[in-house]
Amino acid sequence: MPILVYNTLTGKKEEFIPQEDKKIKMYVCGITPYDTCHLGHARCYVVFDVIRRYLEYRGYQVDYIQNFTDIDDKIIKRSQELGVKPADLAEKYVQEFLLYSEKLNLKPPKAYPRVTQMMSQIIKMIEGLVKKGYAYESDGNVFYSVRKFAEYGKLSKRNLVGDPDKAVKSMTEEFRRIEPDERKNDPLDFALWKASKEGEPFWVSPWGKGRPGWHIECSTMSMEYLGETLDIHGGGQDLIFPHHENEIAQSEAYTGKQFVRYWLHNGFVTINKEKMSKSLGNFFTLEEIFQKFDPLVVRYYLISQHYRSPLDFSNAQLEQARSAWESLIDTYDFAHFIFSKKGLKYPITPAFAEASVGRQLLNHSITKRFELAMDDDFNTAEGLAQIFSLREEIIQRIKTQDIGSLPGLISLYRYLIEDVLGLKLPEPLTAQKIDDSILNLLDQREKARKNNDFTLADNLRKEIENKDYLIEDTPFGPRLKKKS
Ligand SMILES: [Zn+2]
Known part of the structure; x- marks a missing residue:
């Protein structure tokens, strides 16, 4: 069965076909470490972690890269407010993010490139864009000439070609809000390089002392690690415009090739149907949530809805996730109790998927339904429903004392829950x-x-x-x- 993914670029579900047969180049925009992480961050990284794990389960080798924007206006502003060095502030929150990633059981990416370690490549790319006529210098800054890139707006559907007047008007307003600057030739243009002000960190460039704009880093880093065309680029919905639109403009103008084949975006976390965000002040930090809930309960909650749907946050939702997760654990634990009583051998094998019993069980009708759900644009909500069907089957076997098949079923159960969905079952009580x-x-x-x-x-x-x-x-x- 093919895997279908919803591609923001085309606005529809498409069959997923990577460039290379069994290899996937995947990039997800990382955090800007200037403050503590909230639930919206956790959703994005948990979602793409599950997508990555499922693609691996389907036999692909996934080269997954996620960056750290470790220098940026927000970092500079916050470090000035706090009277600390920007690099120290960034490092603090990078470390915090890594700690939370571990708690949420996120599989580490192949690399976590950082902007500050990528300066020569970034400068080289900006120089290339200037040379090709897509960018211009102005007073120590370099701007991208948006109107030079005819396809600008194709991702966020603000097409300059389709209805240019309307598109330009709405984009001009958004850009004025996001990045006002009189030194631009056109309000639509965005910064590739920013001249540094007194006291700000800087790197030496052909245009003087400065630092990169936000968007250029993702184009440079993804290309550096994965090549000119990515199979999957992920991120939160709020990054579609302008960030991802700008990434396309930079990358495609630079290479003349398609930058990304499949653009995947996760939905917002909302509170009372309003987007949870720092600027609206209605966000919950992970620190606050982890005080009340096990991070794996949070992970369960985050995948209990389809990744593109908005996820409405409430304590009641998390309580519900907790009780569902605990019921999955309880069945696992009960089975181990029976194994210890009956001297049954478990696990079947550590490398379950490779063993013949494992392969047999992977042909189980519930596994097939689980795959159908996940093949359909990674429908984890339905995938979890299938795990509950498997749990039901296990409970039935226990009830009828048909226990010979239990080690196999529990191996499958553990495999889907842990390896594919990335939840971690606690050690059974019998082993403690x-x-x-x-x-x-x-x-x-x-x-x-x-x-x-x-x-x-x-x-x-x-x-x-x-x-x-x-x-x-x-x-x-x-x-x-x-x-x-
Ligand atoms: Zn990015």
């Missing part, structure tokens, strides 16, 4: 060290039950509960559970 005193109490309770001394059994259960464990009586014997 439980205090001897609790095991003793459990033993005594069993004896009391056998002697029909239910008062004593009940008291012992309460004692165990006071030590933060619950008991579930099952056909396989009493099962301990950690209180959540």
Whole structure:
């Protein structure tokens, strides 16, 4: 079955065909480390992490690159406010981002290039654009001549060719808001290089001391690591204009080739249907959310909706995600309890997908339905529904005590949840060290039950509960559970 992806460039779902047979060049715009991360950031990186993992599951080698905009107006402004060096401020938030990435179980990209380490390549590209007549110098700055690039607006559908007057009017207003500058020949033009002011960090260039504009870095870095044409370029919806539009203008004017084959954009996180953003002041930082919710609950919540839909944030939504995630964990844990009671071998193999049992299970009807959902523009909401069907099947087998097939099904379950969706199941309780005193109490309770001394059994259960464990009586014997 082909994989269908919604391409912002064409405005429709298309069959995904990378340039090379089994290899994918993928780039996602990284953070500007000037402040702490919020849920909108987490959504973007979790979404593209799942897309990447699913493509890997489908047998592709994915070269995934994500940058850090470690010098930029926002960093300079904030560092001046705080009285710290821009480089120190950026480093602090880069480290914070890396820590959160680990908590959210994001697979590291092949590289995290940084603007400050890419200056000579950026300058070279700007020089090339000047030479080709797409850019001009003005008072130590270099601007891109938007009107020289006839296809400008093709991604954000503000086509200069289609309805130029309307497009120019709306873009002029947006640019005035985003980047006003009298030194431009045309209000539509945007900065490739900015002359530095007194006290600002600078790099030496043919146009004097300065620093790059925001957009040029992504063109340069993606080209440096992945070549002139990318298969997938991702980012949040809010980057479509002007950032990604400008990336296309720079890259395609420079190489004369198509820059990106498939543009993928994730939807906003909203609060009361309004976009969550720093500028609106209605955002939740990851730090705040992680105080109340396990990062994996947050990850679960972020993939519980299709990546292009808006995701409305509320505590109730997160609570719902928590209980769904805990039910997935509980089934996993229960199965391990049975394995330990029955001496069943698990896992089937560490490299599940390669083993013959694994391959067989990957032909399971639920796996097929999971793939159908994910092939349809990475529908993780439906993918999760299929994981719940698999859970139902596992529960049925447990109920009917048809347990011979459990290790295989649980291996498949773990594989789809962990390897493909990137959620991490905690170590089963049977593999954890439980205090001897609790095991003793459990033993005594069993004896009391056998002697029909239910008062004593009940008291012992309460004692165990006071030590933060619950008991579930099952056909396989009493099962301990950690209180959540
Ligand atoms: Zn970018």
